[in-house]
Amino acid sequence: MAKQKSTLKRGTRILNSILTLVFSLISLAYVYPLFIMLVNSFKKKAYISRAPFTVPIPGSETWNKMYVGTQNYATGIEKTDFLHSFWFSLLITILSVFVILLFCSMTAWYINRVTSKLSKGVYALCLFSMVVPFQMVMFTLSKLANMLHLNTPLGIVIIYLGFGAGLAVFMFSGYMKSCPIAIEESAMIDGCSPPRTFFSIVLPILQPTYVSTAILEAMWIWNDYLLPYLVLDIKKYKTIPIAVQYLKGGYGSVDMGAMMAMLVLAIIPIIVLYLACQKFIISGVMAGAVKG
Amino acid sequence: MEKALKKWWPLFILPTMAAFTIGFLIPFVWGLYLSFCEFTTVNDAVWVGLNNYVLAFTDPSSYFTHSLWYTALFSVVSTVIINVLGLTVAILLVRGIRGTNIFRTVFFMPNLIGGIVLGWLWQVLINGVLAKYGVTIVTNEWYGFWSLILVMTWQQLGYMMIIYISGLQSIPEELMEAASIDGANAWQTLRFVKLPMLMPSITICTFLTITNGFKLFDQNLALTNGMPPESRLMALDIYNTFYGRTGWAGAGQAKAVVFCIIVVAIALLQQKLTHSKEVQQ
Numbered sequence: 001m002a003k004q005k006s007t008l009k010r011g012t013r014i015l016n017s018i019l020t021l022v023f024s025l026i027s028l029a030y031v032y033p034l035f036i037m038l039v040n041s042f043k044k045k046a047y048i049s050r051a052p053f054t055v056p057i058p059g060s061e062t063w064n065k066m067y068v069g070t071q072n073y074a075t076g077i078e079k080t081d082f083l084h085s086f087w088f089s090l091l092i093t094i095l096s097v098f099v100i101l102l103f104c105s106m107t108a109w110y111i112n113r114v115t116s117k118l119s120k121g122v123y124a125l126c127l128f129s130m131v132v133p134f135q136m137v138m139f140t141l142s143k144l145a146n147m148l149h150l151n152t153p154l155g156i157v158i159i160y161l162g163f164g165a166g167l168a169v170f171m172f173s174g175y176m177k178s179c180p181i182a183i184e185e186s187a188m189i190d191g192c193s194p195p196r197t198f199f200s201i202v203l204p205i206l207q208p209t210y211v212s213t214a215i216l217e218a219m220w221i222w223n224d225y226l227l228p229y230l231v232l233d234i235k236k237y238k239t240i241p242i243a244v245q246y247l248k249g250g251y252g253s254v255d256m257g258a259m260m261a262m263l264v265l266a267i268i269p270i271i272v273l274y275l276a277c278q279k280f281i282i283s284g285v286m287a288g289a290v291k292g
Numbered sequence: 293m294e295k296a297l298k299k300w301w302p303l304f305i306l307p308t309m310a311a312f313t314i315g316f317l318i319p320f321v322w323g324l325y326l327s328f329c330e331f332t333t334v335n336d337a338v339w340v341g342l343n344n345y346v347l348a349f350t351d352p353s354s355y356f357t358h359s360l361w362y363t364a365l366f367s368v369v370s371t372v373i374i375n376v377l378g379l380t381v382a383i384l385l386v387r388g389i390r391g392t393n394i395f396r397t398v399f400f401m402p403n404l405i406g407g408i409v410l411g412w413l414w415q416v417l418i419n420g421v422l423a424k425y426g427v428t429i430v431t432n433e434w435y436g437f438w439s440l441i442l443v444m445t446w447q448q449l450g451y452m453m454i455i456y457i458s459g460l461q462s463i464p465e466e467l468m469e470a471a472s473i474d475g476a477n478a479w480q481t482l483r484f485v486k487l488p489m490l491m492p493s494i495t496i497c498t499f500l501t502i503t504n505g506f507k508l509f510d511q512n513l514a515l516t517n518g519m520p521p522e523s524r525l526m527a528l529d530i531y532n533t534f535y536g537r538t539g540w541a542g543a544g545q546a547k548a549v550v551f552c553i554i555v556v557a558i559a560l561l562q563q564k565l566t567h568s569k570e571v572q573q
Contacts, residue, residue, distance in 0.1 A: 016390070017389075019389045020389045020391050023384070023385075023391065023395045024395075027395055027398040030398050030402075031398060031401075033414065033417055049416070049419065049423075051420075052420035103307045103308045103311075104308055106303070106305075106307075106308070107304055107308040110301065113293065113297055114294050114297055114301075115294070118301070118305070122309065131503065131555060131556050131559045133506070133507045133548075133555050134507070134527075135509075135527050135548045135551055135552075136320065136551065136552040137316065138534075138548075139323065139326075139534055139544065139545060140318070140322040140326065148314065150314075159311070159314065160315070161311035162311035162312040162315020163315045163316060165308050165311065165312050165316075188293045193296075194300045194303075195300070195303060219404060222406070223404075223408075223409075224406075225408045225509075226509060226531075240409075241406050241407075241510070244408050256416065260416070263409055263413055266406075267405055267409060275397075278397055278400075281400075281404075282396070282397075282400060285451065
């Protein structure tokens with residue numbers, strides 16, 4: 001019996017080693033597209049479409065032929081005005097996420113603690129808005145945003161609050177339902193006003209949900225293309241996805257060198273941030289899923 | 293407490309709902325109304341009844357009906373592939389093999405990259421491979437189709453894997469022990485213990501993948517720019533109807549309403565279908 005157990009364990013051990021090997025290979029394949037993109041961003045643009053998979057080794061003949069140094073980056077940054085785009089993306093994402101977290105957690109608290117038709121209606125509308133595809137509202141939304149002068153990086157924050165409310169209210173509500181109501185009640189009996197109860201008692205309890213909601217909303221807003229493209233005054237404000245798509249221009253061919261360089265610049269900040277706080281990001285996604 | 297809080301609604305509900313009204317409610321109702329009108333700008337709308345809907349389906353130069361089943365097919369195929377692979381990877385990764393954390397980190401990474409960036413990145417790679425066979429990604433709609441499947445799998449696999457991993461980890465240890473005492477083999481454990489216990493995760497994951505599939509736009513735009521026209525998913529077809537040709541905004545809005553009804557119906561149906569298979573603990 002004991003012997004059988006140890007062979008079983010050995011079998012499992014071998015299987016696990018094989019799995020580690022297989023997954024290592026798959027992981028390399030997974031990262032490979034990003035690696036190729038990085039290599040291509042240093043190649044002459046003519047060789048990017050012609051020989052995308054060639055990796056020039058320093059000193060070799062192909063290296064002398066293909067390597068252009070940081071020229072693609074210089075062209076790309078100049079053509080897309082990348083630094084401004086980066087700044088707009090950052091500003092819009094941070095402000096929108098902040099506003100969404102603050103107001104939606106307040107709304108979620110109210111509709112979970114007050115039973116009324118208003119509360120039920122708000123919750124139902126939020127759920128509904130999560131399912132509706134953007135194309136349904138895109139035309140009228142862009143017109144309305146223009147009429148109300150919301151076509152600036154600050155104005156679009158209001159639209160993101162409206163659009164992000166569904167997911168955020170849903171996430172906060174999910175957590176609120178399992179939260180004990182007793183502490184809040186005793187605080188109110190002791191004379192705490194509702195706003196004070198919210199900010200000094202509910203808000204700290206909600207902390208984990210703030211983190212996971214912030215991550216989900218930030219991922220969406222940072223990468224969003226169509227909404228800012230239709231809402232913002234595109235001559236003045238381009239976010240990163242818009243700037244990348246703009247490299248294509250109206251007609252004619254794309255400067256693939258500049259494109260690759262811009263893709264690298266668009267991806268690097270995300271990957272650095274991800275590697276720095278991947279624990280939060282992954283557990284945030286897990287928490288979001290459980291609430292669903 | 294309820295009474296005290298109730299009168300504070302202007303502070304707690306009003307800001308969110310005001311933004312929600314501007315960002316969603318008004319555009320939604322207005323869009324619904326405009327789908328029954330003929331217009332070029334929003335101020336010259338004239339009621340034309342169901343004319344736009346007829347136009348959306350019958351115009352010979354429109355690819356709407358084609359995009360309907362093309363999108364449905366894409367959505368189903370991507371949902372099946374992503375979920376089967378995501379679940380498989382999750383099951384293998386909860387065994388606790390060496391390097392699990394690194395693998396998890398790597399598989400999840402593409403999720404953070406936006407659709408436009410992903411589309412361009414993969415366009416170069418896919419065209420590079422296809423060039424060896426003398427074709428490109430726009431040669432016909434099926435190159436675009438399978439490229440999109442590849443890109444979406446690469447992107448979403450990690451997300452679904454994370455949800456399945458958290459589902460697997462929440463299965464009580466006693467259930468697995470009971471199964472092994474009863475002499476269940478690996479397949480039986482999967483089929484009769486893990487899968488039923490995973491139904492909540494499966495509900496979420498299939499919901500996300502199927503609605504993502506229907507709503508897909510960015511990747512479609514950046515990867516093939518909707519060329520040939522047969523490779524347009526519904527979202528891109530609607531976008532092109534609005535902004536690609538003048539005088540077609542009405543038909544575009546009608547298409548959008550049909551699109552919206554389809555997505556909402558599928559979401560409701562999907563929820564009902566998988567929820568009914570969930571087991572109570």
